[in-house]
Amino acid sequence: MVAVDDLGDHLRLLADGTRLRLLHLLDAEPLTVAELQETLGLGQSSISGHLAKLKQSGLIHDVAEGASRRYRMRSDVATHLAAAWGAVRGLSADDFQTRADRERLTELRKTNAAGWVDRVAGSLDREYAPGRTWAALCQGLLSFARFGRCIDVGAGDGSMAELLAPRCEQLTCVDPNPAMVAAAVKRIDALRLARVTVLPAGGEAIPLPDACADSVLFLQSLQYIPVPAAALREAVRLLAPGGRLLVLTLVAHDQAEAERFGHRHRGFTPRQLVGWARGLDDVRCEPLPAEPRPPHFQSLVLTARKPE
Ligand SMILES: C[S@@+](CC[C@H](N)C(=O)[O-])C[C@H]1O[C@@H](n2cnc3c(N)ncnc32)[C@H](O)[C@@H]1O
Structure with a gap:
């Protein structure tokens, strides 16, 4: 059984459209603020504010990666919050906006991957590259x-x-x-x-x-x-x-x-x-x-x- 106050908090957290879009993207794969910003087409302070709330709730966490941070879903989310997110995810997975965000991220990935080598020229020593430990x-x-x-x-x-x-x-x-x-x-x-x-x-x-x-x-x-x-x-x-x-x-x-x-x-x-x-x-x-x-x-x- 979950306390009504806690349930209210969970629902308020999940009732925001931007946070829902962020959660759907992070549910598929870990992403940086820059990637989320580009996909949603929103400013950094807005994205960072929502990420801070999601992090505080215990739904997501972040790990340092070079000069930036990568956000991912937690695997140890509290039972009632996980159930609330599970229900909301089920109801919104096929939403037009959710699908559009995923397609935009795939497009951005293709463009960014093509430019990765050009972008890191001169800063490779500070960038993460798989296997280059x-x-x-x-x-x-x-x-x-x-x-x-x-x-x-x-x-x-x-x-x-x-x-x-x-x-x-x-x-x-x-x-x-x-x-x-x-x-x-x-x-x-x-x-x-x-x-x-x-x-x-x-x-x-x-x-x-x-x-x-x-x-x-x-x-x-x-x-x-x-x-x-x-x-x-x-x-x-x-x-x-x-x-x-x-x-x-x-x-x-x-x-x-x-x-x-x-x-x-x-x-x-x-x-x-x-x-x-x-x-x-x-x-x-x-x-x-x-x-x-x-x-x-x-x-x-x-x-x-x-x-x-
Ligand atoms: C930081 S460890 C380095 C270990 C190893 N070379 C490595 O890189 O994994 C320093 C080592 O120096 C050893 N040491 C201390 N006094 C020493 C001495 N008089 N002669 C040789 N080695 C000594 C310590 O026991 C310790 O194992």
Whole structure:
């Protein structure tokens, strides 16, 4: 049984023609304000006002998508409101206006799809494109990479091992943290990753022979290592002639927030990293673009090669 007051609210919500048109469109597929605006031919403030009311009622919700938001029907609408919407939808589904809106949206889709590539030229890095995620791009590009006998220093819980192992002749995951080591062993076993070893050790003293590695990696781990200069000296020792070093860390910053993540160092300057890569050739050190969200941490990447 529904309280009469609540029923009144539900019916008032659904009695508005614009809101009904919005609901019919969203019932078929999730849409952005711009798409709804174009389809209904109404101004943004009017559409946004109605969407706010529908959102407040619990019929729809929205999810951020690039610079805009996409609205969709909720799957957990309260029973009586869902029943009221179900009844109204049944009565208005074949209405002339509802059908006209759907046809207009289909037309707009065709026009917009044809112009999508032109429209995003110059802003593709901020736009959503299906499948164009950083994870997919990284994994795709990694298919060309070969790491040979690789040592990953500060390897963590093995999440990177999953990516690296297929591109390594042999992978050694070095980490001193017992919880990380246990998680890495568990993950590597579960995934049955071949030729992967987990070595509990600190980066400053790795119990492996000289010149045993074709690549040594530090993937956001240098800022955790108490004596980073010693860890890089160790990396130079472990590299075989022609072997390559990759350090991905943070640019020097003044954010106390980093300590919350267990960092020992507030990033590094290129000068520091280059100085610690002494004895290596082809040393390159470059900052990457800052993260878009505050406090805008910025990564620093160093690559170098052991002389033949
Ligand atoms: C943010 S995690 C990065 C893990 C991994 N590289 C990744 O990208 O998924 C930093 C890692 O550095 C490790 N670490 C801490 N002290 C270290 C040390 N002295 N030598 C090597 N690694 C260390 C931590 O245990 C942690 O697993």
